[in-house]
């Protein structure tokens with residue numbers, strides 16, 4: 001484990017600038033750059049000469065006079081050079097549910113989350129992204145803050161800092177990218193109410209194998225523990241969690257594709273040195289586009305967990321989701337959840353929480369969205385819960401989603 | 405068990421070390437649209453292999469790149485795009501591909517808006533209250549065939565830079581392309597001579613360069629603001645506008661929903677006309693010239 005961590009760090013800091021004979025190499029590269037610039041300029045002059053000749057001959061096109069309008073790239077670069085891209089996302093939820101207890105965010109209208117997203121290149125090799133979460137019923141929290149280092153040896157990309165690991169499919173998404181108001185139960189119960197976000201290091205590599213499919217491998221070491229309310233690796237921050245994910249993707253046609261991913265997690269549930277919690281995950285997304293803005297998506301994820309020696313033994317949980325974009329502005333769908341609980345008291349009549357969720361989403365524009373959702377849960381305790389959720393999600397500023 | 409995983413990982417890494425391309429292998433180019441892809445093909449010919457990210461029948465403003473696009477981009481020698489905010493998804497795609505030289509401003513990034521005289525560049529600070537997109541000026545400049553010359557020259561420059569050994573053949577292909585373009589432009593202007601000073605309604609503000617080329621106007625749009633779907637009130641306004649100004653034609657590409665425009669046309673006594681935004685959007689328009697040929701014939705016929 002220690003070897004792996006040091007390996008990660010070595011790889012991270014092996015950059016062009018950090019090699020031994022840097023001064024000679026630097027000089028050489030500068031000369032090379034200069035030579036290239038001169039060649040480029042020469043090319044430009046030659047080309048312009050040729051253009052002028054051509055223009056003279058055709059006499060049809062007027063010589064482009066110095067444009068009074070600034071061309072757009074210039075505008076973009078002067079504005080964007082020093083200020084990071086900033087985006088703000090507001091997620092407001094009206095939640096009505098059946099339990100009478102006064103739980104957080106229940107039976108009320110809440111600004112569940114205001115997410116402030118910052119991101120910008122740090123230098124030619126890396127960029128920094130940070131996501132801060134504010135809520136009107138919870139303390140402010142750092143959801144993500146990580147450096148992405150591109151072009152490491154073997155064409156790897158690394159992340160260092162606090163981030164959402166690429167386990168399964170949905171965990172890496174921010175709430176505004178979810179098809180439903182809430183995370184699937186398996187994410188909520190095993191990894192925490194707001195998903196799994198931890199400090200650590202991970203390495204990503206696109207595998208260049210002769211295959212019509214696309215394969216991406218991610219390896220990471222994270223601090224122990226899970227998100228608030230999660231039960232997979234509770235309360236053992238000092239025992240790291242190792243994760244890996246292999247994504248396999250294939251296009252059947254221009255409009256139909258399939259992605260299948262495999263996840264492995266190894267972590268600890270207590271303070272000893274052993275990684276007694278082993279998890280295997282399978283995720284799959286099948287997508288078919290009828291037109292560019294009408295599509296059908298089938299998505300599922302399952303996690304199988306072995307907790308060794310504990311009363312639970314092996315557990316599993318998962319969900320299946322059907323999402324149908326029936327109109328450019330409307331989407332509807334259904335989600336089924338089932339998750340066997342960790343440390344489920346023997347007095348409970350069931351081993352698992354089960355959920356049935358239906359929703360309808362209206363996309364007012366790209367940046368404003370409304371959603372109505374109804375969920376029925378059959379809980380392991382034998383009780384059930386009905387929830388009506390109304391959600392409005394709004395974005396201002398820079399709003400680009402990372403590709404997952 | 406952990407050590408086993410580590411060894412396996414190292415094995416994978418070793419397996420994929422540097423892939424060296426042979427000298428005669430064609431340059432790999434990824435373009436955001438099918439139109440750009442064909443333009444690259446025109447200049448690069450057999451020396452390039454080109455892939456487009458956005459399918460021809462899709463609205464290039466709203467494309468979600470797929471893992472296979474990421475893989476293509478990661479292996480590309482050049483990445484060609486429109487710049488501005490035509491393809492808002494370019495940065496996430498390039499970041500996922502992780503090759504910094506392909507990033508915006510990088511040496512292998514080809515921004516085709518260079519040298520194009522942009523229309524409708526905002527002169528005042530803008531916000532999304534004015535619509536979702538087109539914040540840097542109208543990005544649909546590909547619709548004016550005269551811009552193709554500038555774009556082709558940009559492409560030629562970058563191809564020659566990436567593959568100096570074949571610079572001459574790129575220059576020759578460019579010259580042939582420009583000559584052909586010049587001939588066609590004259591023909592299209594004659595074909596559509598009668599369209600001068602006429603006005604059309606457009607679904608999206610994506611024909612500004614096209615109508616200016618023909619001396620026409622498109623001042624009203626079925627979308628009340630770029631990227632914002634039509635509202636009943638706005639359609640009512642357009643109906644009155646079309647009647648008052650005797651505007652008979654609503655133009656739109658194939659990928660926007662047709663109902664609103666069709667209903668408006670029916671009520672205002674006009675018709676809906678398809679103008680492609682992407683090469684290959686309609687069968688037979690895959691080639692850059694046939695794409696314009698189709699559009700100019702459409703408008704010429706409709707306004708006869």
Ligand SMILES: [Zn+2]
Pocket residue numbers: 465537538543544608609610630
């Ligand atoms: Zn547009």
